[in-house]
Amino acid sequence: MATATRPLDERVRKTGFLRKLLNRPELGAVAGAALVFAFFAVVAGDRGFLTSTGTISYLEVAAQLGILAVPVALLMISGEFDLSVGSMVGAAGVLIAIPIAEFGWPLWAALLLAFAVALVVGFLNGYVVVKTGLPSFIVTLASLFILRGATIGFTRLITGRTQVGGLKSETEGSFLTALFAGEIGGVPVSILWWVGLVALGTWILLRTSFGNWIFGTGGNAVAARNVGVPVNRVKILLFMATAASATLLAAITVLDAGSADVLRGELREFQAIIAAVIGGVLLTGGYGSVIGPMFGALIFGMVSQGIFFTGVNTDWFQVFLGAMLLIAVLVNNFIRQRAARSR
Numbered sequence: 532m533a534t535a536t537r538p539l540d541e542r543v544r545k546t547g548f549l550r551k552l553l554n555r556p557e558l559g560a561v562a563g564a565a566l567v568f569a570f571f572a573v574v575a576g577d578r579g580f581l582t583s584t585g586t587i588s589y590l591e592v593a594a595q596l597g598i599l600a601v602p603v604a605l606l607m608i609s610g611e612f613d614l615s616v617g618s619m620v621g622a623a624g625v626l627i628a629i630p631i632a633e634f635g636w637p638l639w640a641a642l643l644l645a646f647a648v649a650l651v652v653g654f655l656n657g658y659v660v661v662k663t664g665l666p667s668f669i670v671t672l673a674s675l676f677i678l679r680g681a682t683i684g685f686t687r688l689i690t691g692r693t694q695v696g697g698l699k700s701e702t703e704g705s706f707l708t709a710l711f712a713g714e715i716g717g718v719p720v721s722i723l724w725w726v727g728l729v730a731l732g733t734w735i736l737l738r739t740s741f742g743n744w745i746f747g748t749g750g751n752a753v754a755a756r757n758v759g760v761p762v763n764r765v766k767i768l769l770f771m772a773t774a775a776s777a778t779l780l781a782a783i784t785v786l787d788a789g790s791a792d793v794l795r796g797e798l799r800e801f802q803a804i805i806a807a808v809i810g811g812v813l814l815t816g817g818y819g820s821v822i823g824p825m826f827g828a829l830i831f832g833m834v835s836q837g838i839f840f841t842g843v844n845t846d847w848f849q850v851f852l853g854a855m856l857l858i859a860v861l862v863n864n865f866i867r868q869r870a871a872r873s874r
Contacts, residue, residue: 589833590829658767682793695792
C-alpha cells in the first residue's frame with residue numbers, strides 16, 4: 532500500500548550551493564582578485580609580475596594594508612569606523628624612533644612605549660564614542676588631525692626635522708628587528724603577520740563568543756545589549772585593536788627602513804576601509820568577514836605593483852581604487868539584499 536510522502540518542513544529545507552555562495556560576504560572580493568590577477572598575468576606576466584620577486588612585491592604591499600584591514604573590518608562589522616589609524620602609524624613610528632635615536636633607549640622599551648600609547652589612544656577613541664554617542668567617524672576624524680599635528684609638532688620640537696633616521700646601526704641584528712622586519716625563507720615576515728592576523732580574526736569571528744558579540748553589536752546594538760552583550764566593552768576593545776595594528780605596521784616599516792617619517796601612514800585609514808568594503812563588509816555594520824578584506828588588500832597590492840610592471844603611470848592607481856570602491860559597494864548591496872530575502 533502506497534504511503535503519502537510528507538512535504539519537507541520549510542524550517543529544515545536545504546539551502547542550495549548557489550544561495551550559500553551568494554550569501555558569502557567575500558564572494559565579490561575573491562572574484563575580483565581572480566580577475567585582477569588574470570589581467571596582470573596576461574598584460575605583465577612577461578615583465579616580472581609572475582616571477583617570485585614580483586609575487587613577493589605585491590604580497591608585501593598587500594600585507595602592509597592587510598595588517599590594518601583585519602581589525603578595521605572587525606570594527607566596521609561592529610558598526611564603527613576608525614579614521615585615525617593612518618595617523619597612528621606615523622605617531623607610533625616616531626614614538627619608536629625618537630627614544631632610540633635621540634635618547635639611546637633599547638628597542639624593546641621603545642616598542643613598549645609605542646604600543647602602550649596606541650592602546651591608550653584606542654581606548655580614548657572608543658570611550659568617547661560609547662559615552663557621548665557621537666559618530667565614530669567624527670571622533671576618529673578629530674583624532675586623525677590631533678595625532679598627525681602632535682606628531683609633527685613634537686618631532687620638530689625634539690629633532691628639528693620631520694624625519695628620524697639612523698636607526699639601522701642601533702637595531703640591526705636584534706631579535707625584535709628580525710621579528711618585525713626580517714625574512715623567513717625569502718618571505719618578509721610582514722606577510723606572515725598578515726596571514727596570522729587573518730587566521731586569528733577569522734577564528735574570533737566564527738569560533739568565539741566575542742565574534743558573536745561583534746556581529747550582534749553591529750546588527751542591533753540595543754537588542755544585543757538587552758540579551759547581555761557588553762556592547763561598550765566590545766567597541767572599546769576593537770578601537771584598541773585598530774590602534775595596536777597601526778603600531779604593528781609602524782614597527783615593521785620603521786625597522787625595515789631604519790627611519791621614521793611623521794607623514795607615514797597618510798591615507799592608510801581610507802585604504803583599509805576600502806579593502807574592508809571590497810571584501811564585503813557593510814558600511815552599516817553587522818555583516819562581513821575577515822577573509823574578504825584579505826582579498827581586498829590583495830587586490831590593492833596586485834594593482835599597485837601590477838601597474839608598475841606594466842609601465843603605466845602609477846597616478847592612475849587612485850582612479851582604479853575609487854572605481855573598485857564604487858563597484859564593491861554596489862555588489863555588496865546586491866549580496867545583502869539577496870541574503871535578506873533568503874532568510
